[in-house]
Structure formats: C-alpha cells, structure tokens
Amino acid sequence: MRPLPDGRGLRVGVALSPALLLLPLLLLLLLLLPPPPPLLGRLWAAGTPAPAPGARQDSALGVGRVKRGWVWNQFFVVEEYTGTEPLYVGKIHSDSDEGDGAIKYTISGEGAGTIFLIDELTGDIHAMERLDREQKTFYTLRAQARDRATNRLLEPESEFIIKVQDINDSEPRFLHGPYIGSVAELSPTGTSVMQVMASDADDPTYGSSARLVYSVLDGEHHFTVDPKTGVIRTAVPDLDRESQERYEVVIQATDMAGQLGGLSGSTTVTIVVTDVNDNPPRFPQTVSPTEMYQFSIQESAPIGTAVGRVKAEDSDVGENTDMTYHLKEESGSGGHVFKVTTDSDTQEAIIVVQKSLDFESQPVHTVVLEALNKFVDPRFADLGTFRDQAIVRVAVTDVDEPPEFRPPSGLLEVQEDAQVGSLVGVVTARDPDAANRPVRYAIDRDSDLDQIFDIDADTGAIVTGKGLDRETAGWHNITVLAMEADNHAQLSRASLRIRILDVNDNPPELATPYEAAVCEDAKPGQLIQTISVVDRDEPQGGHRFYFRLVPEAPSNPHFSLLDIQVLVLLILTLRRHHKSHLSSEEDEDMRDNVIKYNDEGGGEQDTEAYDMSALRSLYDFGELKGGDGGGGGGPGGGPGGGSGSPPPSRLPSERHSLPQGPPSPEPDFSVFRDFISRKVALADGDLSVPPYDAFQTYAFEGADSPAGSLSSLHSGSSGSEQDFAYLSSWGPRFRPLAALYAGHRADDEAQAS
Incomplete structure (x- = not known):
C-alpha cells in the first residue's frame, strides 16, 4: 500500500468488506486536509473492529501516533472458534511497502509462530489454535518490517495486542461448597x-x-x-x-x-x-391412678437405698432437657420419708429412702413427683408451664424384724446392801411384726463378766446375782439381749446403766497415818496433832464426824480431846519436877533417838539446830533408856527395849488434864498463851544458849555476806558446846554481837578454872 500524500501516518483499515468500501471516501477527506511536514514511511495495522460498539476500551490501545511510522490498533479474536480454517486476526503494513515483496514482515512475543502466524509478504496474521479467554485474556506481540535483501530493519519495532473476545461460554459456579x-x-x-x-x-x-x-x-x-x-x-x-x-x-x-x-x-x-427450650418435660405415664408409677421396697432397707428411677421425657435436646425433680408427699405419709436426686447423665429421677420404713405403721406411701426444666427461655413463657407431675406409689413389704426394746436404753438403781436375788428392774421388748412372736431375754456376758446380775428369760426382770459394793463399783453397764423365741437370729440389744446406791456401811478412817510427838515440859492445853478423817460413804466431804477417846483412854489422864468436828487435839499435861542439870558423865549414854523432838524447824533429823543436853529429864534418866529405840538394859528398860513412854508409876505426881466431855462451843485458848509466855520467859532468863524449843528466826544476809544464814535452826557450830568465835569474822556489823558472846565465854572459863 502506498504512503498517503498528507504524511499523517497510519490509517486503520478494516479487513471486513463493509469497511473497505469506505476507504475511497476516507482518502478524499485526507486530500482536503493541509499537508503535514514530510515524514518517513509509516507501518500500520488493520484489524477487526470491536464487535460490540460502546464497549469499554483500554485507552492505551486507542488509535494514536506511535514511534516513527507505526500506526496500529488492538486486534480482537473470538474465543472458542470452531471453524476449520485459520481465523483471520488482522494485518500489519508499512507505508514504505511498494508491493514488490521487498519488505519482510515478522512478529515475536506471546504465541508468535505457534498460536499466531504472519504472512511475510502481506502482513496478514491468523490464529492457528482455539483460544479460551478464561485461560488467557490477551497476548502481547511485537511487529517488525525488514528489507528482505539485507534483512535491515526498516521500521522501529513496536508492540501490539491481540485481545481474546469473550463469549458467554462459562456457567456460574459455587466454589465454596458444601x-x-x-x-x-x-x-x-x-x-x-x-x-x-x-x-x-x-x-x-x-x-x-x-x-x-x-x-x-x-x-x-x-x-x-x-x-x-x-x-x-x-x-x-x-x-x-x-x-x-x-x-x-x-x-x-x-x-x-x-x-x-x-x-x-x-x-x-x-x-x-x-433447638430452643420450647417443650416442657412430660412423664410418659399420666397422673391417673391406673397409670401411676409403682415400686416396692422392704421395710428393712437402710437409709440411702434407691427405690426406683423415673424419667420425664423432653422433646428438646442438649441443655434444654436438663431438669430437676421434687417430691411432694401426700398427707399421712409421715413427711420426708423419701428424697429424690437427679442423675446428671440420664436426667432420671432417683427416689431414695430417707427415713426408716415400717410396714406395720404404714405399708404404702404415695408421693407426687414433679419435673421441671432447669433453664427456661422467657421468650417462650407464653407456651405454658415448663413442668409436669406424676404420682408414685411405694409399697413397703414386710420382713421378719428382731424384737424392739421400749425404750432402747435406760437407767436402773439398786441399794448396795441389796440381797442376792433382789429385783433391780424390768426391761420390755416386743416383736414388731404382725405375728407378734414371743420374746426371750438374756444378758450379754461380755458386758457382765463377773455375772453380778441375772435376768429372767421370760419376763425380763433383772435381779442381783452377787453382793454389791458401791465403794468398789458405783456403776455397772450391761447389755440386755432380746430375741424371738423360735428364731434366735432375730436379736436386738439394749444398753442399761445400773447405779449402786450408797448405804452407810463404812466407818471413818484416818486421812493419813499420824505419829505425834511432844516436849516433856509441854503445858496443859498445848496443841499436839490435828487429825483428819474420811468416810468412803456418800456424801463425799459432807459427813459430820464426832470424836471421842477410845474406852481405854480414861485410864491415861494425860491427854484430852477437843472435838471440832473435823479436828482432834491431843493435849499433854506432863510437868518436870526437877530442873537440875544432868551429870555430864551420862551424856555418853544418850542417843539422839531417845525422844522424837520437833523444834518447829528442821525436824528430828536436824541435829545441828539444837543441843541434845536441853532434852535431859529431871527424873532418873536411867529408867528411860529403853525409850523410843529400845536400847540396852536397866531398870524399866528391859532387855532389848521398852515402850516409848515411861511407866506411869515413875512419873511425877503433879499432873493435870483438861476436862473431858462435850466440846465447848468457844474453846479457851488461854492455856496456849500461857505456854508461849512461859517459854519466852525461859528464853529471856537463859543467856548462855539460843532459846531452843521456841519461836525461831531465819534471815539470809545474801550470797556475798560472810554471815550467810542467820537461822537459829542451822548453825555453823555443832556438838553440845557453843563456840561463837566465828562471829568475829562476820564483819563490822556483827562486832557488838561477837563481843557480847566473847564476854560470856570468858566468864564461863574463869568459873571453870
């Protein structure tokens, strides 16, 4: 095709026959335009127009001027072409092409040489394969015009697009199922x-x-x-x-x-x-008497035994079927004999025994079982109440029960001086069954090993089998057995507590053993010993005791008894007739245990607290040698010892005793005051030794004091001689005392020389 004289570049030529008819008119219009500046040759493409006018086109693919001589359009090719001949797509052409075959047209890019082929002489492009827009929507290729002789590139290489035109060949698909x-x-x-x-x-x-x-x-x-x-x-x-x-x-x-x-x-x-909770629970069996739920259970069934299971049906599923059950017992059933729980797995009601059953008192129990939904949706409250009721009848069957004690335990009392065979009490048991079989009684010997009690097998009378002693055993716990006469396996037990009642069968006893001692110069009325007594009989600590001397006591008038109901006072009336000092040669015959002596201090073992010479008697000491310990022979002593007191025939005649008889309401303690005053006077008159057998003092100077203890009951000196030289070592505070005793010692030594 020759280049256009106006030099405006590429012109689109449509490969369809109607478009070719308009070509002369277009050329005429171009001649009328002003000539543009002279340009080099142009390469242009003619292809099929878009089939659907008004369809949106890509702006980049619109008609426009490109580099150098390229003027081109996008090509359209229908998908799913089923013809037998290659499908014509379009044509590319260079303005410098004179039609002499000197220019060679080539394409490269997607599908070039396979899907798309170009005629090297004419520039016609054909689709060699069936295209599918759903697999690829367009193809991008590049067009070239070369000198066939020199293979020199006559025009700059440029791209063009072959777009696959869609047809409605794909049905809708749901890709995300099911x-x-x-x-x-x-x-x-x-x-x-x-x-x-x-x-x-x-x-x-x-x-x-x-x-x-x-x-x-x-x-x-x-x-x-x-x-x-x-x-x-x-x-x-x-x-x-x-x-x-x-x-x-x-x-x-x-x-x-x-x-x-x-x-x-x-x-x-x-x-x-x-599901929603729109259905209430329903019992399969209605509440009519003929279709009630019926169960039976033995009267001996323990508490917690399951009577039976009942389930209300619910058309809902899941948590909407969760329900709870309640029991409403009818009047006369005793109340709360049964309880109901819910099986969380099966949603069944489990009726359980809650109280002991008794066929004889009530053989049949009738209760109302109510089922209700646990979760109720308020949106469906107008559908009705979400609960249902059913009647459950429980029949109690009779079993052979052991006898029953009335009451099952008790308290009996009997005097401790009751004779063997005396009636203690009577126990009663009966057969609770309708047969009312005879009952036999026995004592469980494991609870009465000594067989202190017996029981009448027919009447249940309990009697004493042995003598009783409250002081030995004040209470007895025994177990009584009751059994059917013809079936000893049906056995029951009752616990009895038997209290032994006290009688006054025990004399008073000394609370502890007593051993009294007294000085020989004790004044009448001096307190020697307080004696306490106890009585094993009741009431403990509540007895009133009366005291008197034994019948042989009046022959010994040296003692008198002061009865103040709980005390015994022994008063010594012996006096000394002679106060002359015993000869020193008899000191070596004396022993410390001649007389039990208490100086109101350390006791008879405290030999350092007193001088034994102070205990010498004014009467013949040889007659007391037998004394407390039974020494050697001698008059009145006897070989091997004698009694603890001298014979009455050798005692001085000056004796006094307190009057005997009923005690005075207000005892006269003047004798005690006289005794104390006399001892004080003796101590004041005897300056050679500390006052023995009198009130003593005790003082502790402290651990750092050289004196230590100033007790008259314990001294650093020992023996019969008193040496007070140690007082001078006690420091300045005791210097006057040391000088005082040192002066007396000097006087004694002067008299002795």
Whole structure:
C-alpha cells in the first residue's frame, strides 16, 4: 500500500468488506486536509473492529501516533472458534511497502509462530489454535518490517495486542461448597441464615456474561434468597426442630442477568434448625391412678437405698432437657420419708429412702413427683408451664424384724446392801411384726463378766446375782439381749446403766497415818496433832464426824480431846519436877533417838539446830533408856527395849488434864498463851544458849555476806558446846554481837578454872 500524500501516518483499515468500501471516501477527506511536514514511511495495522460498539476500551490501545511510522490498533479474536480454517486476526503494513515483496514482515512475543502466524509478504496474521479467554485474556506481540535483501530493519519495532473476545461460554459456579447453615427454631420471618456466592469465569467488563442473579429451586416454601447478594433468609416463622430438623435448599445462580440464554449453576445448602427450650418435660405415664408409677421396697432397707428411677421425657435436646425433680408427699405419709436426686447423665429421677420404713405403721406411701426444666427461655413463657407431675406409689413389704426394746436404753438403781436375788428392774421388748412372736431375754456376758446380775428369760426382770459394793463399783453397764423365741437370729440389744446406791456401811478412817510427838515440859492445853478423817460413804466431804477417846483412854489422864468436828487435839499435861542439870558423865549414854523432838524447824533429823543436853529429864534418866529405840538394859528398860513412854508409876505426881466431855462451843485458848509466855520467859532468863524449843528466826544476809544464814535452826557450830568465835569474822556489823558472846565465854572459863 502506498504512503498517503498528507504524511499523517497510519490509517486503520478494516479487513471486513463493509469497511473497505469506505476507504475511497476516507482518502478524499485526507486530500482536503493541509499537508503535514514530510515524514518517513509509516507501518500500520488493520484489524477487526470491536464487535460490540460502546464497549469499554483500554485507552492505551486507542488509535494514536506511535514511534516513527507505526500506526496500529488492538486486534480482537473470538474465543472458542470452531471453524476449520485459520481465523483471520488482522494485518500489519508499512507505508514504505511498494508491493514488490521487498519488505519482510515478522512478529515475536506471546504465541508468535505457534498460536499466531504472519504472512511475510502481506502482513496478514491468523490464529492457528482455539483460544479460551478464561485461560488467557490477551497476548502481547511485537511487529517488525525488514528489507528482505539485507534483512535491515526498516521500521522501529513496536508492540501490539491481540485481545481474546469473550463469549458467554462459562456457567456460574459455587466454589465454596458444601454449604451448611443453621437457624434457631421459631425464628421470625426474614431471619438471615447464611450467604452463598457464585463466580463466573466470563469477562465481567464485556456484556452481561458475568452478571449473576440467585434464585431458590427447591425449598422456597421455607427459605428465600436475595437475587443480588445470595443471602438466604427464613420464609416462615414456625420452623420446628421437633418436626423437621434439617432442610436441603437448592440455590441457583444464572448469568446474563437472568435473561433467556444465560447459563446457570446450582448448589445445595443444608440448613440445620437448632433447638430452643420450647417443650416442657412430660412423664410418659399420666397422673391417673391406673397409670401411676409403682415400686416396692422392704421395710428393712437402710437409709440411702434407691427405690426406683423415673424419667420425664423432653422433646428438646442438649441443655434444654436438663431438669430437676421434687417430691411432694401426700398427707399421712409421715413427711420426708423419701428424697429424690437427679442423675446428671440420664436426667432420671432417683427416689431414695430417707427415713426408716415400717410396714406395720404404714405399708404404702404415695408421693407426687414433679419435673421441671432447669433453664427456661422467657421468650417462650407464653407456651405454658415448663413442668409436669406424676404420682408414685411405694409399697413397703414386710420382713421378719428382731424384737424392739421400749425404750432402747435406760437407767436402773439398786441399794448396795441389796440381797442376792433382789429385783433391780424390768426391761420390755416386743416383736414388731404382725405375728407378734414371743420374746426371750438374756444378758450379754461380755458386758457382765463377773455375772453380778441375772435376768429372767421370760419376763425380763433383772435381779442381783452377787453382793454389791458401791465403794468398789458405783456403776455397772450391761447389755440386755432380746430375741424371738423360735428364731434366735432375730436379736436386738439394749444398753442399761445400773447405779449402786450408797448405804452407810463404812466407818471413818484416818486421812493419813499420824505419829505425834511432844516436849516433856509441854503445858496443859498445848496443841499436839490435828487429825483428819474420811468416810468412803456418800456424801463425799459432807459427813459430820464426832470424836471421842477410845474406852481405854480414861485410864491415861494425860491427854484430852477437843472435838471440832473435823479436828482432834491431843493435849499433854506432863510437868518436870526437877530442873537440875544432868551429870555430864551420862551424856555418853544418850542417843539422839531417845525422844522424837520437833523444834518447829528442821525436824528430828536436824541435829545441828539444837543441843541434845536441853532434852535431859529431871527424873532418873536411867529408867528411860529403853525409850523410843529400845536400847540396852536397866531398870524399866528391859532387855532389848521398852515402850516409848515411861511407866506411869515413875512419873511425877503433879499432873493435870483438861476436862473431858462435850466440846465447848468457844474453846479457851488461854492455856496456849500461857505456854508461849512461859517459854519466852525461859528464853529471856537463859543467856548462855539460843532459846531452843521456841519461836525461831531465819534471815539470809545474801550470797556475798560472810554471815550467810542467820537461822537459829542451822548453825555453823555443832556438838553440845557453843563456840561463837566465828562471829568475829562476820564483819563490822556483827562486832557488838561477837563481843557480847566473847564476854560470856570468858566468864564461863574463869568459873571453870
């Protein structure tokens, strides 16, 4: 084709015959235009126009001027071409082509040489294969014009596009199936269930091949679908899971906006109706007397025994079937004989014994069992009460029971001086069964090993089998057995506590052993010993005791008794007749245990607290040698010892005794005052030694004092001689005392010399 004289470049030529008819007119119009500046030759392409006028084109592919002489357009090729000849796509041409075959046309790029072939002489391009827009929408190629002789590139290489034109050859597809949705039963009309979406592989930018609409093919009575969005909604308000739990709904998607000739695809949507608590529990058996629940149980069944199981049916599922049970016992049943629990796994009511059963007192129990839902949805409260009731009849069967004690335990009393065979009490037991069999009694000997009690096997009378002593055993616990006369295996037990009542059968006894001692110069009325007594009989500590001397006591008038109900006072009336000092030669015959002596201090073992010479008697000491310990012989002593007191015939005649008889309400203690005054006077008159057998003092100077203890009961000196030289070592505070005793010692030594 020759270059145009106006030099304006590429012109589009349409390869279809109607377009070629317009070519002369276009050339005429170009001649009328002003000539442009001279240019080099142009390469232009002529191809098929877009089949659908008004369809959106890519601006980059519009007609326009390109580098140098290239003027070209995009080519369109219809997909899915089924013809036998290669499909003509378009033509490329250079303005410098004189038609003499000197120019060689070539293409390169996607599909060049395989899918697309070009005629080297004419520049015609043909599609050699069947194209599918859904696999590839366009191809990009490059065109070249070369000198055939020199293979020199005559025009700059440029790109062009072959676009595969879409046809409606793909039906809509649901790619995300299977679809499963759910909706609660009794949901209002229009409740959204789920959304489905289909896709179309056709070109959505060209025509209506990819414009889809949705519709319901099957299930339209219960569900609808939005034609544009694919949202599925309920069409009725009364979906009931108990009637139909699952729906299969077929949804169809059609392209071409649903017009005739459009392609369609479908999918099945499974819609599950979920449960709500819209059904109350129901007992399969009604509350009529002929269809009540009936159970039986033995009267000996222990507490906690299951009587039976009852289950109320609920058409709902899951937690909507959870229920609780309650028992409403009828009047006359005794109340709360049974209780009910719920099996969490099976939702059954378990009726359990809560109190002991007794066939004889009530052979039949009738209760009302109520079942109610644990969770109630307030939205469905208008459907009715979510509870139901049933009557349960429990028959108690009789069993052979052991005898029953009335009461099962008790307290009996008997005097401790009761004779063997005396009646203690009577126990009673009876057979609770309707047969009322005779009962026999016995004592469990494990509880009465000594067989202190016996029982009459027929009457239950308990008698003493041995003598009783409250002081030995004040209480006895025994177990009495009761059994059927012809069936000893039916046995019951009763515990009895038997209290032994006290009688005054024990004399008073000394609380502890007593051993009294007294000085020989004790004045009448001096307290020698306080004696306490006890009595093993009742009441403990509540007895009133009376005291008197034994019958042989009046022959010894030296002692008198002062009865103050709980004390015994022994008064010594012996006096000394002579106060002359005993000869020193008899000192070596004395022993410390001649007389038991208490100086109101350390006791008889405290030999350092007193001088034994102070105990010398004014009467003949040889007659007391037998004394306390039984020494050697001598008058009145006897070989091997004698009694602890001198013979009455050798005692001085000056004796006094307190009058005997009933005690005075207010005792006269003047004798004690006289005794104390006399001892004080003796101590004041005897300056040689500390005052023995008198009130003593004790003082502790402290651990750092050289004196240490100043007790008159314990001294650093020992023996019969008193040496007070140690007083001078006690420091300045005791210097006057040391000088005083040192002066007396000097006087004694002067008299002795």
